Amino acid sequence: MSRIVLVTGGSRGIGRATVKTFLELGDQVVTCGRNLSTWQKAVEQDAELAAAEFLTVDLSEQRELDELFSQIQNRFGQLDVAVNNASPANPATGQYASVDTPALAESLMADFWIPAQCLKHELNLMRAGGSIVNISSVNGLRPTPNAAMYSAAKHALEGLTRSVALEAIQDGIRVNAVAPGLTWTTRWQLRADQSGNPDLRSEMNGIVPAGRFAEPAEIASAIVFLCSERAQYIVGHTLVIDGGVSLK
Numbered sequence: 001m002s003r004i005v006l007v008t009g010g011s012r013g014i015g016r017a018t019v020k021t022f023l024e025l026g027d028q029v030v031t032c033g034r035n036l037s038t039w040q041k042a043v044e045q046d047a048e049l050a051a052a053e054f055l056t057v058d059l060s061e062q063r064e065l066d067e068l069f070s071q072i073q074n075r076f077g078q079l080d081v082a083v084n085n086a087s088p089a090n091p092a093t094g095q096y097a098s099v100d101t102p103a104l105a106e107s108l109m110a111d112f113w114i115p116a117q118c119l120k121h122e123l124n125l126m127r128a129g130g131s132i133v134n135i136s137s138v139n140g141l142r143p144t145p146n147a148a149m150y151s152a153a154k155h156a157l158e159g160l161t162r163s164v165a166l167e168a169i170q171d172g173i174r175v176n177a178v179a180p181g182l183t184w185t186t187r188w189q190l191r192a193d194q195s196g197n198p199d200l201r202s203e204m205n206g207i208v209p210a211g212r213f214a215e216p217a218e219i220a221s222a223i224v225f226l227c228s229e230r231a232q233y234i235v236g237h238t239l240v241i242d243g244g245v246s247l248k
């Protein structure tokens with residue numbers, strides 16, 4: 001039976017691959033992003049994405065975040081699956097003591113407070129059998145100099161996932177997380193372009209035991225698995241998909 005699935009930030013990268021994978025399973029998918037043009041470009045590249053419903057939403061705007069869930073409530077009345085994936089390129093890079101305070105606040109908001117609020121809305125739209133995956137990071141499991149607030153926000157998301165998982169399973173709803181390692185998406189392409197280093201990708205390949213970046217579809221497979229019946233006994237777990245990076 002087709003499920004109602006929300007994937008936040010589905011116009012690029014891991015979110016886009018996740019939208020596509022759910023569509024292939026025959027699910028009804030709702031996604032969002034700040035820029036309609038990015039989504040339109042994605043649909044031009046991959047016509048199958050047109051089956052998803054895209055809503056132009058900036059989740060950093062409280063009203064727009066709340067409105068997204070009102071629309072889902074009015075349109076579908078419920079959610080079966082939700083993936084909290086949306087995240088902007090890290091606005092707070094550099095040595096912690098020197099990063100501008102507003103950038104630190106923005107990073108905390110983007111990678112913790114926004115998914116935390118989405119999680120609350122999603123739980124209120126779900127019933128037994130529902131499943132939620134928060135997209136964490138290997139940076140949520142270990143220290144990350146020069147991206148300390150991003151790492152702290154993802155650590156907080158890890159803690160929230162496990163605590164809420166224990167509450168939600170009492171209603172038959174499973175909450176888990178996925179922690180990707182290096183995954184080649186637009187944020188990495190942007191970083192390569194901005195650094196002016198055409199060898200960034202091959203240099204970074206060298207730090208991964210598997211010898212390469214993940215493809216977004218490889219992360220999407222894990223997300224979709226956690227939301228499937230095959231994972232029905234998995235609760236409050238973080239599935240690390242990092243080619244071995246966090247073992248070092």
Ligand SMILES: NC(=O)c1ccc[n+]([C@@H]2O[C@H](COP(=O)([O-])OP(=O)(O)OC[C@H]3O[C@@H](n4cnc5c(N)ncnc54)[C@H](OP(=O)(O)O)[C@@H]3O)[C@@H](O)[C@H]2O)c1
Nearest residue numbers: 009011012013014033034035058059086087088137183185
């Ligand atoms: N790529 C990696 O190496 C990596 C590693 C570990 C964890 N992760 C995590 O994986 C997730 C996805 O990363 P990615 O690399 O796939 O990102 P990405 O390619 O930069 O895509 C991010 C998506 O989120 C949307 N978005 C960003 N800010 C938003 C906002 N305020 N409101 C609504 N939508 C917003 C973007 O669309 P618009 O720009 O149009 O809004 C886009 O669709 C993130 O949670 C990230 O922290 C990524």
